[in-house]
Amino acid sequence: MAPRLEMSPRRVRVFFNGIPVVDSNNTQMLFGQRPYPLYYFPPETVATDLLSPSGRTEQSPSRGTATFYDVVVDGDRAADAAWSYEESPVAGLGGLLSFDWSSLDVFEEDEQVYVHPKDPYSRVDILRSSRHVEVSIDGQVVADTTRPTILFETGLPARYYIPKIDVRMDLMQPSTLHTDCPYKGTASYWSPMVNGTLRENLAWEYPVPTHESVKVAGLVSFYNEKVDVTIDGVLQERPRTHFA
Numbered sequence: 628m629a630p631r632l633e634m635s636p637r638r639v640r641v642f643f644n645g646i647p648v649v650d651s652n653n654t655q656m657l658f659g660q661r662p663y664p665l666y667y668f669p670p671e672t673v674a675t676d677l678l679s680p681s682g683r684t685e686q687s688p689s690r691g692t693a694t695f696y697d698v699v700v701d702g703d704r705a706a707d708a709a710w711s712y713e714e715s716p717v718a719g720l721g722g723l724l725s726f727d728w729s730s731l732d733v734f735e736e737d738e739q740v741y742v743h744p745k746d747p748y749s750r751v752d753i754l755r756s757s758r759h760v761e762v763s764i765d766g767q768v769v770a771d772t773t774r775p776t777i778l779f780e781t782g783l784p785a786r787y788y789i790p791k792i793d794v795r796m797d798l799m800q801p802s803t804l805h806t807d808c809p810y811k812g813t814a815s816y817w818s819p820m821v822n823g824t825l826r827e828n829l830a831w832e833y834p835v836p837t838h839e840s841v842k843v844a845g846l847v848s849f850y851n852e853k854v855d856v857t858i859d860g861v862l863q864e865r866p867r868t869h870f871a
Contacts, residue, residue, distance in 0.1 A: 788846035
């Protein structure tokens with residue numbers, strides 16, 4: 628997909644160490660660069676006095692040459708946290724600024740968002756179900772429920788979230804891994820010990836999900852790509868995704 632810009636109707640603000648770096652009602656979303664969109668901001672909505680050229684540049688055949696900047700506040704520095712394309716083959720992209728969210732706090736309206744902007748063309752539906760879901764690893768049943776909550780997310784396989792009372796939690800060892808999702812929140816991971824082998828980070832839960840995903844709070848899901856899932860007695864084919 629060729630990169631393209633679309634206007635976002637949302638007010639977007641970016642902070643570093645509590646200091647506003649961006650406050651924009653005129654934000655553009657760039658599609659086609661990554662699996663998710665990125666925000667780009669007109670320079671008049673950015674506190675450009677907080678940006679210091681880092682000396683890094685990066686060439687993209689589809690977007691042009693990016694010049695990177697550090698964000699500097701009271702001596703603290705977020706290295707290469709901003710970039711812009713002085714000229715770009717993407718109509719309207721030249722001169723706009725974008726930011727790396729890993730060291731910054733980003734708000735859409737008055738709600739903080741994480742990792743990347745939510746794609747307006749993607750959605751997450753969470754439905755309670757009475758289907759019989761069984762999860763096995765190397766022939767060992769690790770979860771068996773008739774009360775799953777199924778999460779349908781654009782571009783991903785259906786995920787079956789299972790109450791812990793229906794999961795062999797005695798086989799689960801807590802992991803130190805945590806990942807963030809703009810739609811669901813921060814995930815904590817579990818590693819099942821099956822037949823003497825620890826299967827690292829094969830399951831996860833959202834202890835405190837975002838308000839839109841509250842239905843999966845405290846439920847456990849498994850990577851369909853790496854376990855055997857049987858639905859109503861029918862073994863499901865393992866999906867092929869980047870998680871496989």
